[in-house]
Amino acid sequence: MTYNLKRRSAGDADSEFDSQATIDAIAQSLEAAGHRVSLVEATTELPRWFLAHAVDLVFNIAEGVHGAHRESQVPAILESLGVRFTGSGSTVLALALDKAKAKQILASEGILTPPWQLFSSPRTRLNPALEFPLIVKPNREGSSKGILRESVVGDEAALARQVAWVQERYRQDALVEEYIDGTELTVGVIGDEALPVLEIDFSPCKRSGEFFYSWRMKEYQGDAALGLTPRLFCPARLDEATTARVQAIALRAHRALGCQDVSRTDIRLRSDGTPFVLEVNPLPGLSPLDSNFPAMTTAAGLSHTALIQRIVELAMSRYDHHPLAQSRAGRPIVQPREPSPTGALVESRVAP
Secondary structure (H helix, E strand, O other): OEEOEOOOOOOOOOOOOEOHHHHHHHHHHHHHOOOEEOOEEOOOOHHHHHHHOOOOOEOEOOOOOOOOOHHHHHHHHHHHHOOOEOOOOHHHHHHHHOHHHHHHHHHHOOOOOOOEEEEOOOOOOOOOOOOOOEEEEEOOOOOOOOOOHHHEEOOHHHHHHHHHHHHHHHOOOEEEEEOOOEEEEEEEEEOOEEOOOEEEEOHHHOOOOOOOOOHHHHHHOOEHHHOEOOEEEOOOOOOHHHHHHHHHHHHHHHHHHOOOOEEEEEEEEEOOOOEEEEEEEOOOOOOOOOOHHHHHHHHOOOOHHHHHHHHHHHHHHHHHOOOOOOOOOOOOOOOOOOOOOOOOOEEOOOOO
């Protein structure tokens, strides 16, 4: 399993990385399914490790090291070495992390997403077609980094201030989009199947004034003293027709970006019932304690061990059907330079 370890810091620099508890839970689920597991930190030494160790499959949860397309770094390394891995490939992860590019793809497929504009400077002239309130986000960050209560702006002066703050702090363009006032939903996809819809009700969060997934909401969710206490409903409190429509949109978004194995699509359902896709995450969190994706698979009747094994099975099936895939009983994809003392990263003990 290739991962980035989350280390608590004063700020959001490490917010995208997984906690040790999450890493341990995934490793335990893999071991419970009969796999041998090695934990490999996603550092600059990663290529050297894979040149020295043969593995059957990498269970990838790595967010990358740095740069505009960091989530694609580990998959790109694995692709170049011919190593199989779970989840989406490097191109998909690079596109999904760039919110503007992802929205362009969604729009080209006729999938509704809030109208937006990319700001390269606080002096960029606002497109008159955009209507306040607007929300300002860093264009290439995950885990709601750079999204605060102040990110929702009601006039051009506040817009310029927030764009300047994003660019000064994150050194990147700011994505400005119309703020959709409505019900927050998220929909997981596993394989080619949409999971039960999860509803996030922010109405109990009046003390914080944050009625959307801000960075503080994700980082400190459940903290009553901060007023960060949303209620989660899975399945969501939607009628059957709306549920089916939202799930279908999540599937369309998953396919439009070319996601593989798993994804999670965030959607805002406007008061008139119109769903807008906010973004697609092809590398969703898998913590059994506080991640949305496992909450949806639990509602679908999958234990955490079953979820992790399902992801492994989807990836192995995908590679086994690839014309260049090698038999698990045959020569390893990467010939090791030295024996691996701990065995394969994820080694299937199931006969092919």
